[in-house]
Amino acid sequence: MVSRYLLLKSYNQTPSFIDELEIVEEFYVKAGELLIDxxxxxxxxxxxxxxxxxxxxxxxxxxxxxxxxx
Structure with missing residues (x-):
């Protein structure tokens, strides 16, 4: 997921499907909310x-x- 996010966000790779970047970003937001201290x-x-x-x-x-x- 990290690799895919970097490819989409930093290297402007074409998404494989509609809204792929948004879905990956939502994943990271949710994962950040669920981190355990x-x-x-x-x-x-x-x-x-x-x-x-x-x-x-x-x-x-x-x-x-x-x-x-x-």
């Missing part, structure tokens, strides 16, 4: 929660959710 994938409380403990133990050293999310 980095705090939601890196819960730190409660400390005694077994699931939080498990995931914190299997992460690579220096793992940071802010850099992981694109």
């Amino acid at each position: 980095h705090n939601c994938i890196n819960p730190t409380k409660p400390k005694n929660d077994p699931l939080i403990k498990f995931y914190s133990e299997i992460r690579p050293d220096n793992w940071d959710p802010k850099t992981w999310i694109i």
Whole structure:
């Protein structure tokens, strides 16, 4: 989708079907609205929660959710 958007928007490639650019743009707007904040994938409380403990133990050293999310 990123590649197609760039081709249509930046390189003025001819759309494959009517309203293709508008549909791709709407996709990105909706995807942006649905992004999950980095705090939601890196819960730190409660400390005694077994699931939080498990995931914190299997992460690579220096793992940071802010850099992981694109």
